[in-house]
Amino acid sequence: MKEKKDITRRGFLKLIGKGTGAAVGISLLDIPGFQKLLADELAHVPVIWIAAGSCTGCSVSLLNSLSPTIQDLLLGEVVPGKHVALEFHPTVMAGQGDQIIDILDKYKAGKPGSFILAYEGAVSTKDHGVYCEVGEKNGHGISTLQHLLDLAPKAMAVLNVGTCSSYGGIPGAAPNPTGVKPITDILKEKGIKTPVVNIPGCPPHPDWIVGTIATVLIGGLGALKVDKHGRPLAFFGKNIHENCPLRGQFDKGNFAKKFSDDGCLYELGCKGPVAYADCSTRMWNSSTNWCIGSGSPCVGCVEPEFPYVDSMLNKVDIHAATAPSTYPGIITERGSSIGAAATAVVGGAVGLAAGYSIAKSKNSENEKEE
Numbered sequence: 001m002k003e004k005k006d007i008t009r010r011g012f013l014k015l016i017g018k019g020t021g022a023a024v025g026i027s028l029l030d031i032p033g034f035q036k037l038l039a040d041e042l043a044h045v046p047v048i049w050i051a052a053g054s055c056t057g058c059s060v061s062l063l064n065s066l067s068p069t070i071q072d073l074l075l076g077e078v079v080p081g082k083h084v085a086l087e088f089h090p091t092v093m094a095g096q097g098d099q100i101i102d103i104l105d106k107y108k109a110g111k112p113g114s115f116i117l118a119y120e121g122a123v124s125t126k127d128h129g130v131y132c133e134v135g136e137k138n139g140h141g142i143s144t145l146q147h148l149l150d151l152a153p154k155a156m157a158v159l160n161v162g163t164c165s166s167y168g169g170i171p172g173a174a175p176n177p178t179g180v181k182p183i184t185d186i187l188k189e190k191g192i193k194t195p196v197v198n199i200p201g202c203p204p205h206p207d208w209i210v211g212t213i214a215t216v217l218i219g220g221l222g223a224l225k226v227d228k229h230g231r232p233l234a235f236f237g238k239n240i241h242e243n244c245p246l247r248g249q250f251d252k253g254n255f256a257k258k259f260s261d262d263g264c265l266y267e268l269g270c271k272g273p274v275a276y277a278d279c280s281t282r283m284w285n286s287s288t289n290w291c292i293g294s295g296s297p298c299v300g301c302v303e304p305e306f307p308y309v310d311s312m313l314n315k316v317d318i319h320a321a322t323a324p325s326t327y328p329g330i331i332t333e334r335g336s337s338i339g340a341a342a343t344a345v346v347g348g349a350v351g352l353a354a355g356y357s358i359a360k361s362k363n364s365e366n367e368k369e370e
């Protein structure tokens with residue numbers, strides 16, 4: 001008999017908290033009655049996963065989930081007595097043919113708010129979305145656009161898993177021949193008001209996916225705090241550049257001129273200064289390493305602009321030239337701390353000395369938005 005494994009309270013806190021810095025002030029842990037909710041029973045919420053135009057990397061990333069493992073997530077229990085019911089996933093489900101399309105029909109005709117709709121990949125809109133279809137009915141393919149329009153109004157929430165469904169990503173890059181649009185825009189145009197949460201990334205970290213789903217299961221949608229791009233702040237509240245181990249090299253003006261050189265990767269096109277995710281602290285592949293740690297510039301895969309108009313290797317402007325959040329506070333001669341604005345000026349001076357354009361001094365894009 002299979003041993004049952006739950007995400008323990010401790011495990012959930014670890015999952016959520018791994019990349020959460022005090023400086024961000026994230027509040028998943030501020031959920032009213034959070035401690036009690038963890039102990040209470042959760043609602044049994046089915047998840048319908050549609051794979052639109054994608055490389056399937058987001059599914060592969062989810063399958064790499066370590067804590068909990070994907071087996072525990074789907075076959076075990078999230079909390080005692082409850083597990084995630086992945087009712088439909090075209091890549092990993094065993095069923096096929098009419099049998100599985102009937103599942104979708106059941107939810108399309110079902111009562112509103114009874115399931116979570118997860119969308120991976122880009123949704124084409126040109127020519128009624130004919131460029132990407134999942135399944136067929138009466139001999140006609142069903143576009144992922146049509147599935148979205150049928151399922152989204154009935155879903156409790158739409159989770160856009162990955163940058164393609166969130167913002168268009170690589171399939172939506174110019175010249176965008178299939179008319180890919182962010183799902184948020186498609187729903188808005190159709191007047192569908194179902195809440196949308198974006199979990200971008202190319203691919204997204206498995207913790208970002210599992211942690212977001214678990215948070216919704218435990219605390220409801222109200223437990224998620226998101227930024228201006230609809231991303232959960234718990235995972236996307238930190239600026240890569242502010243928390244990069246090479247930030248000292250940037251401040252010293254020590255830049256790599258070619259791949260494999262020592263130094264900050266800014267001149268090789270690093271998008272860390274404009275990218276928001278907790279990669280530097282959470283890290284990837286079971287906390288083994290991350291992009292910059294392995295010598296690659298951050299390509300800003302979590303940002304709406306990805307893959308960037310000209311080139312992923314072009315330099316970006318520095319918009320948030322503050323001292324790294326990992327540095328200790330700055331103490332003046334009289335013993336008082338320099339405020340955020342003054343810190344920005346200091347950071348700005350460093351950036352200017354290094355010869356880079358300071359668009360504007362502010363602590364972070366996200367803070368400005370709030």
Ligand code: SF4
Nearest residue numbers: 244247264265270272
């Ligand atoms: S530019 Fe990139 S490599 Fe350099 S400090 Fe910032 S995030 Fe790190």
Ligand code: SF4
Nearest residue numbers: 279291298299300301
């Ligand atoms: S470091 Fe940058 S490119 Fe790498 S996963 Fe994080 S956001 Fe994406």
